[in-house]
Amino acid sequence: MNYTLDFAPVIEGLPNLLAACLGTFTLAICGMILAVIIGIGGVVLRQSTLAPVRWLVIGFVELIRNTPFLVQIFFIYFALPLIGVRLDPTPTAIIALGINGGAYAIEIIRGGVQSISKGQMEAGLALGLHKAQVFRLIILKPALRAIFPSLTSQFVLLTLTTSIASAISAYELTSVSQRIESDSFRSFEVYFTVTVFYLVISWLMMRLFAFFSARYFAYPVK
Amino acid sequence: MGRDEIIFLLIGLKWTIALSIVGFVCGCIAGLFIALARTSGVRVVEGLTAGYIAVFQGTPLLMQLFVVYYGLALIGIKVDAWLAVAVGLTLHASAYLGEIWRGAIEAVPQGQTEASKALALSYSSRMKDIILPQALRISLPATIGFLVQLIKGTSLASIVGFTELTRAGNIISNQIFQPLTVFGIVGILYFIMCCPLTIYGAHLERKFAAQAR
Amino acid sequence: MNEISSSKPEGQAMISMAGVDKWYGAFQALKDINISVGKGEKIVLCGPSGSGKSTLIRCINHLETYQKGEIRVGDIVLGHQAKSIDAVRREVGMVFQQFNLFPHLTVLENCMLAPMRALRLSKVEAESRARQLLERVRISEQADKYPAQLSGGQQQRVAIARALCMRPQVMLFDEPTSALDPEMVKEVLDTMIALAEEGMTMICVTHEMGFARQVADRVIFMASGAVVEQAPPAEFFSDPKHERTRKFLGEILGRH
Ligand SMILES: Nc1ncnc2c1ncn2[C@@H]1O[C@H](COP(=O)(O)OP(=O)(O)O)[C@@H](O)[C@H]1O
Ligand SMILES: [Mg+2]
Numbered sequence: 001m002n003y004t005l006d007f008a009p010v011i012e013g014l015p016n017l018l019a020a021c022l023g024t025f026t027l028a029i030c031g032m033i034l035a036v037i038i039g040i041g042g043v044v045l046r047q048s049t050l051a052p053v054r055w056l057v058i059g060f061v062e063l064i065r066n067t068p069f070l071v072q073i074f075f076i077y078f079a080l081p082l083i084g085v086r087l088d089p090t091p092t093a094i095i096a097l098g099i100n101g102g103a104y105a106i107e108i109i110r111g112g113v114q115s116i117s118k119g120q121m122e123a124g125l126a127l128g129l130h131k132a133q134v135f136r137l138i139i140l141k142p143a144l145r146a147i148f149p150s151l152t153s154q155f156v157l158l159t160l161t162t163s164i165a166s167a168i169s170a171y172e173l174t175s176v177s178q179r180i181e182s183d184s185f186r187s188f189e190v191y192f193t194v195t196v197f198y199l200v201i202s203w204l205m206m207r208l209f210a211f212f213s214a215r216y217f218a219y220p221v222k
Numbered sequence: 223m224g225r226d227e228i229i230f231l232l233i234g235l236k237w238t239i240a241l242s243i244v245g246f247v248c249g250c251i252a253g254l255f256i257a258l259a260r261t262s263g264v265r266v267v268e269g270l271t272a273g274y275i276a277v278f279q280g281t282p283l284l285m286q287l288f289v290v291y292y293g294l295a296l297i298g299i300k301v302d303a304w305l306a307v308a309v310g311l312t313l314h315a316s317a318y319l320g321e322i323w324r325g326a327i328e329a330v331p332q333g334q335t336e337a338s339k340a341l342a343l344s345y346s347s348r349m350k351d352i353i354l355p356q357a358l359r360i361s362l363p364a365t366i367g368f369l370v371q372l373i374k375g376t377s378l379a380s381i382v383g384f385t386e387l388t389r390a391g392n393i394i395s396n397q398i399f400q401p402l403t404v405f406g407i408v409g410i411l412y413f414i415m416c417c418p419l420t421i422y423g424a425h426l427e428r429k430f431a432a433q434a435r
Numbered sequence: 436m437n438e439i440s441s442s443k444p445e446g447q448a449m450i451s452m453a454g455v456d457k458w459y460g461a462f463q464a465l466k467d468i469n470i471s472v473g474k475g476e477k478i479v480l481c482g483p484s485g486s487g488k489s490t491l492i493r494c495i496n497h498l499e500t501y502q503k504g505e506i507r508v509g510d511i512v513l514g515h516q517a518k519s520i521d522a523v524r525r526e527v528g529m530v531f532q533q534f535n536l537f538p539h540l541t542v543l544e545n546c547m548l549a550p551m552r553a554l555r556l557s558k559v560e561a562e563s564r565a566r567q568l569l570e571r572v573r574i575s576e577q578a579d580k581y582p583a584q585l586s587g588g589q590q591q592r593v594a595i596a597r598a599l600c601m602r603p604q605v606m607l608f609d610e611p612t613s614a615l616d617p618e619m620v621k622e623v624l625d626t627m628i629a630l631a632e633e634g635m636t637m638i639c640v641t642h643e644m645g646f647a648r649q650v651a652d653r654v655i656f657m658a659s660g661a662v663v664e665q666a667p668p669a670e671f672f673s674d675p676k677h678e679r680t681r682k683f684l685g686e687i688l689g690r691h
Contacts, residue, residue, distance in 0.1 A: 003296055066370065066416035067409045068377035070388055075409065078401035122498050123535035127549035127601060128524040137548060141539045156280075163282035167381060174284060188292040195285045202280040219539045220583045 009184035010193045013176075020176035021197060027093055027172050028159040028205070034098025035158065039105025046110060057106065064103035069164050072096055077168045093165035093172075101158045108154060112147035113139070145217040152209040156202050163198070173197060223403060227394045231404075234390025235411055237304075241376040241386060242415075244308045246369055249315020256320025258349065261327050271320065278317030284378050286310050291382055303384035311372065311379075318368050326361035327353060363430065366423035370416045377412075387411060448507070449474045449605055449636045450495060455504035457490060457660075464490045465501065466661040472605075477631050478638045479647040479668070482657035483683060488640040491657070492607045495638070496527045509604060525553060528598030532610040534590045536582035536597070542569065543578040546597045554601065561600070568596040572626050588619030592626050599630075606630065608639040642687055648672065656680050 010017075046057045064072065073096040080087060080095075087095075116139050124134035166175035177194040181187050260271040278286065290310040294301045301309075330353050338348040358365075380389030391408035395401040450472040457465035464487050472478055480488050493499040495506060497513060497520045506513040508523045537545050546565035550556040556564070569575040572592040582590055591611055598606060608627065612620045624646050631637060631650045641647070647654055647668050654671040656664045658679050664671070675681045 003298075062417060062420070063409075063413065066374075066420055067412045068374035068388065070377045070380070071391070071405055071409045071412060074392075074395075075402065075405045078405065082402065117533070117535075119531055119533050119535040120537065123529075123531060123537070124549075125498060126496055126524060126527075126529040127597070128521060128553035129549055130521075133552055137552065138537050142537075145539070160280075160282040163284045164378070166284075174282070188289065188296050191285060191288040191292060195281050195289055198281040198285055199277060217539075219581045221538055222583045 005189055006186055007189050007193070009180060009186045010189050013180040013184075013190075016176055016180065017173065017194065017197065020171070020173040021201060023090070023170075023172040023176075024159070024162050024201060027090070027097060027162040027165060027170065028155075030094045031097030031101055031158055031162070032155050034094065035101030035105045035155075038098060038102025039109045042102060042106035043109045043113065046106065061103045061106050064100055069096070069100050069161055070167055072100060073164060073168055089165070089168045089170040090172075092168060093162070093170035097158060097161065097165070100161065101154065104154050105151070108147050108150050109143075111150075112143040115146045116143050141216070145213075145221075148209070148213050148217060152206065152213075155209070156205050159202055159205050160198065173201075223394070223398065223400065223407070227398065227404075230394060231387065231390050231407065231411070234385060234387040237385065238373070238376050238387040239415070241304075241307060241311060241379060241384075242369075242373045245311030245315050245372055245376065248308070248312040249319055249372070252312060252316035253319030253323060256316050257323035257327060260320060260324040275317045275321045278314055279321065283310075283314055283375050284381060286314055287378055287382050303379070303382050307376075307379040307382055307384050311376065314375070315368070315372055318371075319365065322361050322364045322368060323357060326357035326364075329360050330356045360430070363423045363427040366419055366426070370419050370423070373415055373419075374412065447474055448472060449476070449509060450638070451505075451507045452491075452495075453505045455494060455501050455506060457494060457499065457501040457503075464660050465494070466659070468504070468662060470655065470662065470665075472636060472638065474604075475634045475636055476652045477636075477650050479651040479654045480638060480640045480657065481642060481647070481654065481683070481687075482663075486657045487660040488657055489609050490660075492529075492609055492638055492640060495605075495607060496524050496529055498529075521553075525601060526604045527607060528601055528603035528605070529607045530591070530594050530598055530609065530611045532614050534582070534587070534594045534614070536590055536594055538582055541579050541581055542574070542585070542593050545582070545593060546600045549597070550600050565596070565600055568599045569593070571599070571629075572596045586619060587615045588622045591615065591619075591623045595623075595626055595630070605636045605638070608637065608641065610640050610642075612641065612643060644672070644688065656683065658683070 042057050042060070045053050048054055073093065076096045076099070077089070077092055080092060120138055120142070121134055124138045125131070129137070162170075162172050163174040165172055166178060169175050173194055177190050181190040184190065256271050256274065259267050260275070262268060287307060287310040290313065291301070291303070291306040294306055294309065334352055334356065335348065338352045343352065376386055377388040379386050380392060383389075385393070387408055391404050395404040398404070448471045450470070452468050452470045455465055455468040456463065468491060470478075480491065482488055490499055494501045495508065495513075497515075500515060508526055511519055511522050511526070513519055513523050536542075537548070540548065543562065543565055546569065547558070547561040550561040550564060551558060566575060566578065569578055572595055574589055574592050574596070577585060577589060577593075582593070585593065595606075595611075611627070612623050615623065620643070624643060627637075627639070627646070628650055639646070639651075651668045653665055654668050655662055656671070656675075656677075656679075664675065664677050664680050666674075666676075671680075672684065675684055
């Protein structure tokens with residue numbers, strides 16, 4: 001009860017914490033880019049005419065969605081060296097985040113492509129456009145618009161998930177805060193402050209997505 | 223991996239299940255109040271609950287567990303990791319479930335509220351008999367989806383130092399130096415818990431979508 | 436060079452379908468279709484729902500493939516290879532029941548897209564052409580709006596202008612007024628009538644029998660994937676030859 005809060009170690013560690021925020025951003029952005037690549041690739045494979053390829057994608061998605069990220073990142077951390085890939089914790093974390101986010105992205109992107117009516121494709125073809133043109137000029141933007149809200153919340157979640165990368169000591173906010181905590185024993189003060197940092201980071205992420213959305217998807221729909 | 227290791231993992235599994243159930247049940251109860259407060263029509267109350275939800279949805283679960291763990295100690299409550307994690311998961315679940323159910327309550331057609339009012343039903347009867355049953359049905363797929371997320375979230379208790387399934391795996395993997403086998407088995411155990419729920423949720427979602435047509 | 440079509444009374448055929456069969460899996464949707472449409476001719480295609488009307492006109496611009504027979508548009512033989520499909524689609528405009536305007540583009544951009552991308556017109560050319568045609572369907576004041584901001588009738592007129600921007604030789608209409616509220620049907624039909632009077636070759640799937648009487652040179656009646664009967668509208672309505680035609684006309688005219 002007679003504990004007095006002391007934020008001095010936090011203030012002292014502020015430069016390190018702010019730098020670590022950049023680490024968190026890096027993990028999040030790189031993870032997202034990898035997730036989108038895996039997502040698009042997965043959707044293409046998911047449409048394959050070869051049934052085993054489709055099953056493989058479905059199996060991948062379900063495996064990732066039904067196991068904790070913490071277990072996934074441990075597994076990848078120990079598995080990569082066995083297949084001859086020696087990476088630092090931070091790139092390892094990016095790979096784990098990309099794989100995890102990619103599984104969710106596959107489902108989201110697939111939903112977006114399905115949400116575009118067949119009539120849009122046909123109208124484009126009837127006007128003499130090629131399939132690739134139809135996809136690029138007609139399907140892509142409405143499909144992205146349709147999935148943007150779910151993509152946003154999935155990517156905010158991915159940003160928060162970066163904190164779990166501290167389990168393999170990747171360079172990001174949580175692991176840096178753990179270091180400051182164990183040096184100062186001011187556990188509550190450190191974690192409370194870092195929680196506020198995360199709130200700001202996820203808010204910034206949401207603003208960023210909202211900015212893109214307002215800029216590129218401003219056309220009215222019914 | 224020998225018999226002892228397997229048993230150790232299964233004990234961890236037991237705690238994972240216990241944490242999931244406690245977090246979900248308590249989270250449901252607290253979440254119901256959050257959802258009702260969030261749709262109460264009272265500006266201040268709605269604003270406060272919106273803030274509560276935004277905080278829990280805008281910060282990592284891991285941080286929430288840390289803050290609760292050390293925060294409880296701070297206000298003089300001597301807690302072990304188990305209780306701290308249970309409280310943390312409950313708060314976390316209450317925010318997410320509150321938001322899911324708010325959406326569901328608002329998705330019940332306005333006419334239902336109007337008809338209940340016209341029939342002179344009290345607030346509690348209107349909610350209990352008319353709105354909530356419909357809202358819970360609408361929200362069932364999302365609720366199950368969150369339960370899966372919560373089960374996976376219990377793995378973070380291992381970082382706070384509570385020996386559930388993932389930490390049990392960690393300990394054994396350090397003993398026998400077979401991380402891939404151990405984490406593979408741990409992953410499969412989580413998968414066995416989560417996958418049926420995921421399939422059931424997707425099934426309900428399809429069923430409801432078909433009925434809505 | 437055109438032995439088949441020169442034997443037709445209309446002179447040079449704009450569209451000819453000879454012995455066209457189409458299957459969806461085991462289900463035969465088109466059965467031995469033989470139709471020839473002369474330049475400037477207006478055809479109304481009618482028949483019960485599911486009789487294959489949409490399938491037939493969608494074969495003409497290869498939105499559907501067909502398994503047997505031959506389709507010609509002008510002097511292009513529509514094979515299954517990309518080159519002839521592209522060529523045909525540039526000559527054939529299509530208007531859909533559900534409009535299918537592109538929601539993320541303005542009215543003007545909807546009209547400019549294909550001329551720029553498929554015909555490689557410059558932006559200036561495409562825009563002046565688009566404005567001219569929007570004027571023609573009397574909707575030029577809406578050029579900078581998005582489809583969602585227009586009524587159904589306005590959207591369908593934009594869709595007609597969009598197709599006309601490709602300067603097609605032929606226009607296909609697939610139930611262009613079926614998705615419209617009753618009060619908007621007339622503005623679309625008036626646009627189609629004006630187009631017909633300018634000499635466009637048209638094939639219209641429609642149950643607007645007033646339009647058929649006023650505009651069509653010939654009415655073609657389909658049932659179960661086959662052409663049952665074709666005749667000029669006066670004859671078609673007053674003296675239908677087949678039982679199925681009579682039954683269909685009874686239902687469709689009885690409704691009014
Ligand atoms: N993609 C498809 N797959 C299988 N059958 C189809 C498909 N499209 C249309 N059909 C069938 O072909 C027949 C003709 O369809 P359609 O040309 O749309 O008829 P209409 O336009 O005259 O109403 C119908 O029996 C329909 O069920
Ligand atoms: Mg049709």
